[in-house]
Amino acid sequence: MSTVEHYRRVFSDAEMVGKDIDWLKAEREQALADFEEKGFPTARNEDWKYTRVNPIEKKAWGWSGKTCVGLDPEDLNDYVFERKNSHVLVFVNGWFQPQLSTRHTLPEGVKLVSLAAQIADSADELRPHLGKVAENRNGFMALNTAFSSDGAYLHVAQDVALDKPVQLVFIATHQSDPVFTNTRNLVVLERGAQAQVVETYGYIGGEPENFTNAITEAVVAGGARLYHNIAQRESEKAYHVSTVAATVAKDGHFEQSAIAMGGRLMRTDINVALNEPGAHATLNGLYLPHKRQHMDYHTFIDHAAPHCTSEEVYRGVLDGAGRGVFNGKVLVREGAVQTNADQSNKNLLLSKQAEIDTKPQLEIFNDDVKCSHGATIGQLDPLHVFYLRSRGLDEAQARSMLTYAFANEVVNRIKLEPLRDRMSMAILDRMPGGEELKKLV
Amino acid sequence: MEKLLEIKNLHAQIDGKEILKGIDLTVNYGEIHAIMGPNGSGKSTLSNVLAGREGYEVTEGEVIYKGRNLLELEPEERAREGIFMAFQYPVEIPGVNNSYFLKAALNAKLKHEGKPEIDAMDFLTLVRDRMKIVEMDDKFMNRGVNEGFSGGEKKRNEILQMAVLEPTLAILDETDSGLDIDALRIVAEGVNKLRSPERSVIMVTHYQRLLDYIVPDFVHVLSAGQIIKSGDKSLALELEEKGYGWLLGEDEAA
Ligand SMILES: Nc1ncnc2c1ncn2[C@@H]1O[C@H](COP(=O)(O)OP(=O)(O)OP(=O)(O)O)[C@@H](O)[C@H]1O
Ligand SMILES: [Mg+2]
Numbered sequence: 156m157s158t159v160e161h162y163r164r165v166f167s168d169a170e171m172v173g174k175d176i177d178w179l180k181a182e183r184e185q186a187l188a189d190f191e192e193k194g195f196p197t198a199r200n201e202d203w204k205y206t207r208v209n210p211i212e213k214k215a216w217g218w219s220g221k222t223c224v225g226l227d228p229e230d231l232n233d234y235v236f237e238r239k240n241s242h243v244l245v246f247v248n249g250w251f252q253p254q255l256s257t258r259h260t261l262p263e264g265v266k267l268v269s270l271a272a273q274i275a276d277s278a279d280e281l282r283p284h285l286g287k288v289a290e291n292r293n294g295f296m297a298l299n300t301a302f303s304s305d306g307a308y309l310h311v312a313q314d315v316a317l318d319k320p321v322q323l324v325f326i327a328t329h330q331s332d333p334v335f336t337n338t339r340n341l342v343v344l345e346r347g348a349q350a351q352v353v354e355t356y357g358y359i360g361g362e363p364e365n366f367t368n369a370i371t372e373a374v375v376a377g378g379a380r381l382y383h384n385i386a387q388r389e390s391e392k393a394y395h396v397s398t399v400a401a402t403v404a405k406d407g408h409f410e411q412s413a414i415a416m417g418g419r420l421m422r423t424d425i426n427v428a429l430n431e432p433g434a435h436a437t438l439n440g441l442y443l444p445h446k447r448q449h450m451d452y453h454t455f456i457d458h459a460a461p462h463c464t465s466e467e468v469y470r471g472v473l474d475g476a477g478r479g480v481f482n483g484k485v486l487v488r489e490g491a492v493q494t495n496a497d498q499s500n501k502n503l504l505l506s507k508q509a510e511i512d513t514k515p516q517l518e519i520f521n522d523d524v525k526c527s528h529g530a531t532i533g534q535l536d537p538l539h540v541f542y543l544r545s546r547g548l549d550e551a552q553a554r555s556m557l558t559y560a561f562a563n564e565v566v567n568r569i570k571l572e573p574l575r576d577r578m579s580m581a582i583l584d585r586m587p588g589g590e591e592l593k594k595l596v
Numbered sequence: 597m598e599k600l601l602e603i604k605n606l607h608a609q610i611d612g613k614e615i616l617k618g619i620d621l622t623v624n625y626g627e628i629h630a631i632m633g634p635n636g637s638g639k640s641t642l643s644n645v646l647a648g649r650e651g652y653e654v655t656e657g658e659v660i661y662k663g664r665n666l667l668e669l670e671p672e673e674r675a676r677e678g679i680f681m682a683f684q685y686p687v688e689i690p691g692v693n694n695s696y697f698l699k700a701a702l703n704a705k706l707k708h709e710g711k712p713e714i715d716a717m718d719f720l721t722l723v724r725d726r727m728k729i730v731e732m733d734d735k736f737m738n739r740g741v742n743e744g745f746s747g748g749e750k751k752r753n754e755i756l757q758m759a760v761l762e763p764t765l766a767i768l769d770e771t772d773s774g775l776d777i778d779a780l781r782i783v784a785e786g787v788n789k790l791r792s793p794e795r796s797v798i799m800v801t802h803y804q805r806l807l808d809y810i811v812p813d814f815v816h817v818l819s820a821g822q823i824i825k826s827g828d829k830s831l832a833l834e835l836e837e838k839g840y841g842w843l844l845g846e847d848e849a850a
Contacts, residue, residue, distance in 0.1 A: 537650065542687040542741075543697065545647050546757060547675035547704035556700070560691030560740070595696035 186300035216335035249336030264312030288372035289400035303339035311348035327365035344379035389417035406433035429463035444477030451480035473509035607656035617821035633818035676708035678764030682754035784809030
């Protein structure tokens with residue numbers, strides 16, 4: 156069976172939510188047609204040059220049905236911090252699990268529900284935004300739009316600040332047949348609203364070979380502030396393809412920290428459009444491929460209006476036969492005068508086989524801008540290693556300490572303290588001698 | 597007297613260039629040796645070879661430390677066995693927290709000695725106590741190792757590390773350079789506090805001034821990779837007065 160036939164069949168059999176809603180149905184069908192036309196990206200596509208998706212393409216991914224999950228909230232402790240002080244929405248194999256979730260009383264004007272619940276309740280509320288922030292730019296996005304049924308929907312009304320962070324936790328478990336999940340999240344902050352969102356991708360039991368195909372759309376209205384975080388901690392056998400697309404209006408603020416530790420193959424696109432004057436984006440990112448992991452971040456900041464600012468700090472720590480890709484595109488449009496855009500990407504290669512392809516991509520169409528970018532690739536400084544060893548630290552410990560310091564340049568930029576601590580610990584867990592270091596920090 | 601360190605006919609090169617050309621030096625327990633000599637004569641090279649820095653190739657000779665072949669040991673093993681080199685140019689290591697680095701170093705040593713690791717409270721007490729000796733402010737502990745420290749602050753940080761780790765053999769490579777008068781006295785006090793019959797110090801310096809504070813048992817002059825003269829503290833005074841030309845001339849005549 157061809158790929159097209161396969162997904163068409165999965166599509167007609169799938170138990171999608173809101174099958175009877177005409178506009179949604181039409182969008183899904185259109186998306187499936189888009190997928191059939193686009194197919195999975197190939198190396199001929201410049202944007203996918205360094206990331207081959209054949210392993211994903213080769214498998215006949217099936218629909219992830221609502222199965223019974225025998226998990227307790229405590230099983231998620233690795234991925235969830237401070238239930239008391241945050242709203243936690245847990246999804247297992249793509250579906251919302253109320254019994255594993257914790258929702259405290261929400262301030263007036265805040266809605267936090269599963270996408271499936273919102274579709275069932277009032278899909279029309281989603282219509283102005285769903286699929287409007289993120290277009291189906293490639294086959295993966297089209298597939299997501301065609302199949303997505305669940306995820307999180309957060310809506311914060313004008314001038315309301317959601318005090319507790321929202322943790323969205325996406326868990327994969329082992330399944331006998333290969334399944335893909337098409338998580339779709341939508342975050343809408345009305346004018347002057349504020350929220351902190353953490354997306355965590357993880358797994359429980361064994362090492363599932365799941366395929367996560369996720370999209371998050373975020374609308375940041377005038378003066379609103381969204382702090383968005385991604386902790387990608389999938390199984391090292393998993394495939395993870397995701398896109399975060401955000402639009403930021405006048406004086407709005409979008410700040411993100413994305414950290415990738417998991418996955419056999421990961422590709423994440425971050426697309427932020429600064430659409431009105433005074434909009435700001437901060438993108439922090441850290442990728443830590445080791446063994447045979449492949450991690451690809453493509454970021455795109457679209458300076459579409461005057462007086463917008465963006466700051467981007469991406470770091471890579473590459474070990475084993477790990478492979479990293481960073482492509483940081485910054486587009487400054489013709490009328491976007493007084494643009495200020497900084498980008499920095501530094502990479503630390505810890506082994507001979509590790510590889511990184513880094514490419515800053517600045518496209519500037521007016522003269523009245525301040526843009527800077529820098530990309531470096533290096534190794535640990537032998538003098539630093541010697542200094543630490545000369546005080547009694549063994550070589551592995553010295554190297555881990557220096558690597559940790561390098562990674563912390565990004566971790567320290569995470570505003571949410573409990574998440575920052577979690578990320579530190581998770582990074583140390585993956586390092587030789589990390590246990591020793593944990594005792595110190 | 598018991599020998600702590602014995603350097604015999606040590607030859608070492610960097611990138612194929614011979615820098616040390618047959619050094620002989622014996623340091624007994626409890627002694628303080630000053631090493632002086634012109635720029636580029638190999639003082640730092642000697643210090644680095646003793647500390648185990650890579651890139652230096654020993655082509656001839658041997659170094660016996662506590663009765664063992666020192667050159668076989670990794671840098672960290674030397675450190676745990678009590679060798680401490682205060683760097684001429686202490687390295688800035690951004691992001692590595694000064695306090696946890698020092699704690700890791702101390703624990704590595706304690707572990708090597710078969711002692712339990714130090715707990716957080718005891719460590720704090722110890723560090724506070726040692727910081728008083730070098731008159732360093734608490735705030736330095738939470739900064740990156742030497743990160744943004746002034747030249748003098750870096751040197752004090754070296755002495756602080758030394759005071760915490762309590763080495764058997766301290767090698768101070770121009771720890772006095774770049775210090776103001778007060779800092780010089782402070783650093784010297786740190787060294788003097790460490791002084792005991794169980795410990796020895798090799799001090800590399802260009803200035804007699806330091807030797808007023810830390811009185812050496814021996815003074816050696818290193819020139820072009822060899823010790824050309826040894827004596828007691830009066831040699832330093834003589835050098836101060838006459839300069840190295842005096843010795844180099846004498847060498848040529850001989
Ligand atoms: N990597 C290297 N390659 C070649 N020569 C080197 C290298 N490193 C050091 N040297 C040389 O070795 C010699 C000895 O240097 P060293 O640093 O030991 O001198 P020193 O006595 O400590 O001088 P100073 O008083 O200026 O600190 C110098 O001539 C120096 O240029
Ligand atoms: Mg020197």
